[in-house]
Amino acid sequence: MRAWIRRWCALTGAVILTAPVLHVQGQGLRTIAIDERLGMAAGLAVGDSVRFAAMASAPSGQWVRIGAITRRSADPSEIARSEYRVRLHLDQLQSLTGVGDRIGRFAVRTQENAGAPGSASGTVAGPDSVSAAINAMAFGFRAYPAAEVAIETSATFRVVNRFHRAIGIITIVASAIFLLCITLLKVDERRREVGALRLLGLSRATVVRSVMLEASLIALLGSALGAGFGAAASAIVNWYYQGVYATPLRFALVTPEIVAIAVTLSLLLGIVSGYLAAQRLVRTAPLELVGR
Amino acid sequence: MIARLALASLTRRRGRTALTIAGVAVATAMLLDMVMLGSGMRESFRGFIEQQGFQLRLTPRGTMPFDSEATVGGAQALVARIAEDPEVVAVAPVLGAKLFTPRADSVVPAFLLGIDPAVQGDYVLAEGRDIAAPDEMVVNGAWLEATGVRLGDTIRVASGYDAQLRRFSGEGSVRVVGRGRFMMLAGGEKVAALPIATVQGMGGEDLRDRLSVVLVATRAGADVETVGRRIEASDARVSALSTEAALRFVDERLSYFRQLAFILASVSLITGFLLVTTLVTVSVNERIGEIAVMRAIGVARERIVVQVMLEGLVLSVIGAVLGLGLGIVTAKWLNEILSAFPGLPAAFDFFLFEPSAAVRSLGLIISCGIGAGLWPAWRATTLSIAQTLREEAVA
Numbered sequence: 001m002r003a004w005i006r007r008w009c010a011l012t013g014a015v016i017l018t019a020p021v022l023h024v025q026g027q028g029l030r031t032i033a034i035d036e037r038l039g040m041a042a043g044l045a046v047g048d049s050v051r052f053a054a055m056a057s058a059p060s061g062q063w064v065r066i067g068a069i070t071r072r073s074a075d076p077s078e079i080a081r082s083e084y085r086v087r088l089h090l091d092q093l094q095s096l097t098g099v100g101d102r103i104g105r106f107a108v109r110t111q112e113n114a115g116a117p118g119s120a121s122g123t124v125a126g127p128d129s130v131s132a133a134i135n136a137m138a139f140g141f142r143a144y145p146a147a148e149v150a151i152e153t154s155a156t157f158r159v160v161n162r163f164h165r166a167i168g169i170i171t172i173v174a175s176a177i178f179l180l181c182i183t184l185l186k187v188d189e190r191r192r193e194v195g196a197l198r199l200l201g202l203s204r205a206t207v208v209r210s211v212m213l214e215a216s217l218i219a220l221l222g223s224a225l226g227a228g229f230g231a232a233a234s235a236i237v238n239w240y241y242q243g244v245y246a247t248p249l250r251f252a253l254v255t256p257e258i259v260a261i262a263v264t265l266s267l268l269l270g271i272v273s274g275y276l277a278a279q280r281l282v283r284t285a286p287l288e289l290v291g292r
Numbered sequence: 293m294i295a296r297l298a299l300a301s302l303t304r305r306r307g308r309t310a311l312t313i314a315g316v317a318v319a320t321a322m323l324l325d326m327v328m329l330g331s332g333m334r335e336s337f338r339g340f341i342e343q344q345g346f347q348l349r350l351t352p353r354g355t356m357p358f359d360s361e362a363t364v365g366g367a368q369a370l371v372a373r374i375a376e377d378p379e380v381v382a383v384a385p386v387l388g389a390k391l392f393t394p395r396a397d398s399v400v401p402a403f404l405l406g407i408d409p410a411v412q413g414d415y416v417l418a419e420g421r422d423i424a425a426p427d428e429m430v431v432n433g434a435w436l437e438a439t440g441v442r443l444g445d446t447i448r449v450a451s452g453y454d455a456q457l458r459r460f461s462g463e464g465s466v467r468v469v470g471r472g473r474f475m476m477l478a479g480g481e482k483v484a485a486l487p488i489a490t491v492q493g494m495g496g497e498d499l500r501d502r503l504s505v506v507l508v509a510t511r512a513g514a515d516v517e518t519v520g521r522r523i524e525a526s527d528a529r530v531s532a533l534s535t536e537a538a539l540r541f542v543d544e545r546l547s548y549f550r551q552l553a554f555i556l557a558s559v560s561l562i563t564g565f566l567l568v569t570t571l572v573t574v575s576v577n578e579r580i581g582e583i584a585v586m587r588a589i590g591v592a593r594e595r596i597v598v599q600v601m602l603e604g605l606v607l608s609v610i611g612a613v614l615g616l617g618l619g620i621v622t623a624k625w626l627n628e629i630l631s632a633f634p635g636l637p638a639a640f641d642f643f644l645f646e647p648s649a650a651v652r653s654l655g656l657i658i659s660c661g662i663g664a665g666l667w668p669a670w671r672a673t674t675l676s677i678a679q680t681l682r683e684e685a686v687a
Contacts, residue, residue: 178315
């Protein structure tokens with residue numbers, strides 16, 4: 001417990017702004033911070049005064065001044081939430097909602113590197129042991145380490161991630177079939193040509209290598225085009241969804257690792273399909289290939 | 293004869309025909325899945341809402357049902373006033389609260405619904421019997437599993453904590469009489485239902501004569517939106533949310549999946565189209581001499597067109613039929629992945645099979661197959677017979 005160096009209290013509640021700016025009040029008003037989206041939707045700016053109440057049906061409200069406009073952080077758990085956020089001083093919200101001296105949650109910061117093995121503060125409790133200590137003596141509330149909260153709040157995106165992987169697997173199967181089909185067609189088109197080359201003395205191994213090389217080049221070229229297309233699509237996806245959800249969160253990322261995986265996979269598919277197609281070709285007698 | 297020729301052409305290279313059919317099957321499966329995803333969420337949610345039998349939901353002004361802990365006071369008077377509306381046939385008040393069940397070494401928290409057992413629309417009874425007394429409770433399977441309580445047991449529960457005095461508040465004894473399937477709550481969520489008057493009593497002054505949501509059933513043929521506006525006008529504390537408005541809200545929340553479904557469905561269609569076009573084009577190129585001979589001996593252009601397009605059609609139909617089966621299997625797999633989505637009702641389906649979706653997918657793929665045969669068919673009928681025969685003879 002001695003490791004606690006700062007505390008914040010926050011009361012969650014629903015606040016309804018009942019009127020847009022009508023006039024600027026004096027400097028004595030308390031300040032609030034509003035969501036950037038609310039500012040845009042209601043035409044509010046820093047310095048404007050608004051009257052707000054906890055319920056839309058409240059006969060009167062409190063006048064406050066907008067002291068800041070906040071932008072949503074890149075938090076996956078926030079993007080599906082469409083409601084606007086207003087931040088105000090704790091005591092003012094308690095008074096506005098009439099809940100008295102109550103809070104919804106509070107956050108605790110432990111010393112940096114606390115609990116880490118070998119750290120200077122190795123004897124100081126870390127987040128896990130602090131939350132365990134709080135839970136041992138708590139009644140009516142529960143402490144969660146930040147890492148646990150992060151896992152919980154990112155559950156939505158973990159599910160979406162698994163879904164994308166599944167779609168990726170189906171796409172790879174479809175691509176493999178497509179590539180094998182195209183390679184077979186290309187090889188079939190050149191049956192006479194290959195038959196003639198075989199009759200001239202070209203070895204089976206050379207035919208197999210040339211077909212595999214060709215399929216690999218097609219796969220490489222296709223994956224290079226695909227990487228470019230993916231980067232462009234990713235930019236469009238980010239631009240579109242960042243606008244839709246008013247968030248700086250990046251929805252699609254094309255990293256060098258992803259490109260490397262895609263190119264490697266594509267190359268492997270190309271080599272395998274080239275090999276299978278070439279095997280069909282070299283197993284056929286040269287005379288049969290030339291149509292005799 | 294034309295059909296036999298088309299089939300003979302396809303069976304000549306069995307390997308690549310099989311591969312093309314497999315490619316079309318995968319494309320159809322993806323297309324079917326995406327069509328199911330595009331409409332499934334909406335229809336699944338509509339099913340839930342309509343199963344409740346209420347067309348309107350009234351919430352504290354500016355909130356969605358149970359999105360916040362906001363409540364409305366004067367519950368009895370509000371319900372009585374709404375019931376007076378000539379278009380309203382049933383009114384079901386609901387109050388959301390917390391329920392704490394102390395066990396030997398822990399406390400099981402749960403979501404508590406205060407309902408009117410006579411008109412409730414929140415759960416369907418799966419086991420036991422419904423609430424018939426103020427101290428009787430219906431719970432879901434997750435709650436029974438977490439607490440180890442059995443139907444028929446009488447237990448102590450509480451609605452809150454008094455942290456300063458370190459004791460429970462709103463304590464009482466209840467008898468668990470039934471297990472229900474709560475339609476709108478997430479799968480793993482523990483939930484219990486008690487008569488609303490009991491929940492209001494357990495909550496003390498904070499919940500006295502208050503409610504969170506009012507479900508309203510209107511008479512058949514009534515204009516639900518008009519009834520909602522009339523109720524909103526009569527009481528400024530509530531917002532009315534119709535089934536259609538709720539569906540629009542769900543559409544907005546899950547728009548990502550609809551857009552993804554549209555993009556992937558388009559990609560699947562293009563892939564299927566390209567695959568069939570490529571195969572039929574190559575097949576026509578290989579048989580260019582054969583087609584020229586057929587033309588030279590008097591076979592009409594129309595018959596050549598029909599034969600080439602029939603090849604594309606056969607590939608598409610066989611691939612599409614196989615793809616339907618594959619699509620249903622993959623939809624089940626994808627649905628299992630998405631069913632872990634936090635906060636969604638357990639029985640919510642992202643992929644809902646509807647015959648119309650299957651017909652649409654089949655129709656699209658078969659249209660693509662017919663379209664895919666157009667270019668090679670045109671090429672086959674416009675070739676110069678003499679030149680082609682000469683080139684083939686030289687080759």
